[in-house]
Amino acid sequence: xxxxxxxxxxxxxxxxxxxxxxxxxxxxxxxxxxxxxxxxxxxxxxxxxxxxxxxxxxxxxxxxxxxxxxxxxxxxxxxxxxxxxxxxxxxxxxxxxxxxxxxxxxxxxxxxxxxxxxxxxxxxxxxxxxxxxxxxxxxxxxxxxxxxxxxxxxxxxxxxxxxxxxxxxxxxxxxxxxxxxxxxxxxxxxxxxxxxxxxxxxxxxxxxxxxxxxxxxxxxxxxxxxxxxxxxxxxxxxxxxxxxxxxxxxxxxxxxxxxxxxxxxxxxxxxxxxxxxxxxxxxxxxxxxxxxxxxxxxxxxxxxxxxxxxxxxxxxxxxxxxxxxxxxxxxxxxxxxxxxxxxxxxxxxxxxxxxxxxxxxxxxxxxxxxxxxxxxxxxxxxxxxxxxxxxxxxxx
Ligand SMILES: Nc1nc2c(ncn2[C@@H]2O[C@H](COP(=O)(O)OP(=O)(O)OP(=O)(O)O)[C@@H](O)[C@H]2O)c(=O)[nH]1
Ligand SMILES: [Mg+2]
Numbered sequence: 585x586x587x588x589x590x591x592x593x594x595x596x597x598x599x600x601x602x603x604x605x606x607x608x609x610x611x612x613x614x615x616x617x618x619x620x621x622x623x624x625x626x627x628x629x630x631x632x633x634x635x636x637x638x639x640x641x642x643x644x645x646x647x648x649x650x651x652x653x654x655x656x657x658x659x660x661x662x663x664x665x666x667x668x669x670x671x672x673x674x675x676x677x678x679x680x681x682x683x684x685x686x687x688x689x690x691x692x693x694x695x696x697x698x699x700x701x702x703x704x705x706x707x708x709x710x711x712x713x714x715x716x717x718x719x720x721x722x723x724x725x726x727x728x729x730x731x732x733x734x735x736x737x738x739x740x741x742x743x744x745x746x747x748x749x750x751x752x753x754x755x756x757x758x759x760x761x762x763x764x765x766x767x768x769x770x771x772x773x774x775x776x777x778x779x780x781x782x783x784x785x786x787x788x789x790x791x792x793x794x795x796x797x798x799x800x801x802x803x804x805x806x807x808x809x810x811x812x813x814x815x816x817x818x819x820x821x822x823x824x825x826x827x828x829x830x831x832x833x834x835x836x837x838x839x840x841x842x843x844x845x846x847x848x849x850x851x852x853x854x855x856x857x858x859x860x861x862x863x864x865x866x867x868x869x870x871x872x873x874x875x876x877x878x879x880x881x882x883x884x885x886x887x888x889x890x891x892x893x894x895x896x897x898x899x900x901x902x903x904x905x906x907x908x909x910x911x912x913x914x915x916x917x918x919x920x921x922x923x924x925x926x927x928x929x930x931x932x933x934x935x936x937x938x939x940x941x942x943x944x945x946x947x948x949x950x951x952x953x954x955x956x957x958x959x960x961x962x963x964x965x966x967x968x969x970x971x972x973x974x975x976x977x978x979x980x
Contacts, residue, residue, distance in 0.1 A: 585657055585687050586659065586660060586685045586686050586687055587626070587657060587658070587659045587686060587687065587688055587690055587896055587897075588660050588682055588685075588686030588688070588689045588690070588801075589601045589659055589662065589692060590683075590690070590720065591692040591716065591720060592665055592666065592693075592699070592701065592703050592716055593664025593666065593699075593703025594615045594617070594704070594705070595664070595808055595809075596809060596834045596835065597618065597664065598610060598618050598622065598661050599611050599834040600661075600692055600808065600889060600892075601624065601660075601661035602661075602838055603840075603889050604626035604837075605624030605625055605659055606624070606841060606845065609622040611838075613705060615664055615702055615703030615704060616664060616703075621661060621662045621663070623659070623660050624658070624661075625657065625658055626656075626657055626658075626893055627646065627654040627656055627657065627853070627893075628897045628898070628928075629653070629854070629890075630653050630655060630970075631651065631653070631905075632648045632653035632926075633907060633915075633923060633973055634648060634651060634922070637915065639915060639922050640922060641922045641924075642924060643921075643923070643924065643926075644917075644921060644924045644925055645925070646926075653926050655905065655926050655928060657928070659690075659893075660685070660686065662682045665720060665723055666701070666702050667701055667719060668723075670723050670726040670727035670730060683724065683801060684760060684761055685762075686801065688801065688802050688803070688804065688896050688897075688900055689804075690803075690804055690806055690893070691720055691803045691805050691806065692806045692808050692832075693713050693717060693805060693806070693821075694711070695808060696708050696709070696809040696810075696812045696814070697711040697713055697814070698710070698812070701715070713807065713813075713821060714824075717805060717824075721794075721797075724801065725790060725793050725794045725797055728797050729794075731757060731758060731760075732754065732757055732758065732789055732792065732793055733786075733789050736789065737782075740753075740780075740781040744781055749765075750768070750772065750777075751772070753781065755767070758796065761800065762800070763800050767796065768796060770799055771792075771795040771796045771798065772795060774795075775795060802900050802901065803827070804828045804829075804830065804896045804900050805821070805824075805829045806830055806834075806888065806892045807821045807831045807832060808832045808833070809834075810831035810832055810833050810884060810888065811833040811836065813831075828899060828900060830888050831884050831888050832887060832888035832889055832892055833877075833880050833884070833887045833889075834887070834889055836880050836881070837853070837887035837889040839874075839877060840858060840877060840887065843870075843874070844858070848861060849861060849874070853889070854886055854890030854891060856886055858874075858878075860874065897928065901930070902930060902931045903928040903930060904928070904929060904930075904933075904969065905970060905971060906929060906933075906970075906971075906972045906973075906974055907971075907972070907974070908927065908938065908975070909923065909956055910975065912954045912973075913959075915956055923973070929941065932967055933967070934965050935950075935952075935953035935962055935963065935964055935965075935966045935968060935974060935976065936964035936965065938953075938976070945978070945980065946978050946980075949978040949979040949980050952964070953966065953974050953975065954977065955974065956973035956974065957972075
């Protein structure tokens with residue numbers, strides 16, 4: 585599962601990425617600082633059942649902090665996207681390639697309006713941040729449309745003649761993006777398209793691309809540089825229907841995480857406050873910097889970075905956390921690790937689908953599952969709930 589950190593140049597993508605993953609990424613106030621994508625792991629917090637069950641857990645990955653399990657999620661930070669990137673301008677193609685892997689996009693925009701369309705610094709408040717939202721969508725839509733439209737005139741006639749279903753045809757063409765027939769079906773169902781694909785107009789192809797993009801690459805908006813954003817910008821972004829918008833101050837989050845790593849402060853990502861470990865180790869400029877950051881947090885409730893990642897995973901993608909175990913009495917795996925793993929799966933995932941995700945063999949030889957909390961047997965089609973602890977019994 586990957587989250588793509590995307591947007592035009594110089595909005596704070598690498599700052600956001602770095603603060604979330606603590607991977608060093610180059611950061612500077614000019615466009616195209618990032619050329620090659622950076623990859624790292626960020627974490628989302630979910631309630632671990634260990635406290636409720638009064639057991640001590642041994643996570644095989646991530647960790648458990650005060651009853652909260654930190655679950656790793658991959659993130660990619662890419663080069664900025666400029667107008668006409670879909671035709672290969674700027675670092676366009678490379679950016680769009682990373683989209684193939686991303687399950688959702690965190691769209692970083694400059695809420696302060698201090699960068700133009702290409703990411704060059706301009707006076708604060710000059711650029712309408714909503715332009716950033718529209719432009720990025722359009723680039724991705726045009727790029728997707730380009731893939732569909734390649735050789736379409738001839739191919740669409742062949743599809744019609746052979747009776748190839750449109751879901752099949754489009755999933756085939758967009759297979760490289762990980763688009764499935766189900767995705768196409770869900771995306772195009774509300775649309776009123778001609779039965780014959782050969783009759784689709786150029787505009788139809790664009791609308792088709794747009795609908796599929798919305799279905800397969802959902803986007804959350806990080807209204808970044810919130811610390812210096814004019815309040816009216818943040819208000820109009822918050823009022824946008826159809827979007828989850830989280831005000832963020834990535835540079836503050838990066839400073840806090842670095843200070844915490846250096847042992848200067850106690851801070852947990854997402855927290856409303858932090859404390860200085862030893863006043864004597866902090867220089868006056870550092871103290872002033874930390875006070876300014878506390879001011880930002882007081883205003884927004886947090887730096888917004890952790891909140892944005894968690895909303896991307898739990899709201900936008902609507903994933904739930906399930907804890908598979910091999911021994912339902914002790915909540916352990918075969919090695920005796922208590923609550924060893926946690927999986928993030930789409931809401932609505934069934935017991936058997938979980939088995940398939942863990943291992944194809946486990947799915948194929950699935951016999952039944954057991955809810956470890958109640959010790960009740962659950963069937964293959966039982967839909968899992970957030971926080972479930974599940975044992976899967978298979979005929980192996
Ligand atoms: N005030 C303020 N500045 C920020 C914030 N986040 C990032 N910046 C600054 O914005 C500039 C660009 O940051 P980067 O992280 O390099 O931006 P980018 O989007 O990765 O840029 P490219 O790689 O060039 O596309 C740097 O000067 C950062 O310090 C923020 O939340 N507030
Ligand atoms: Mg960058």
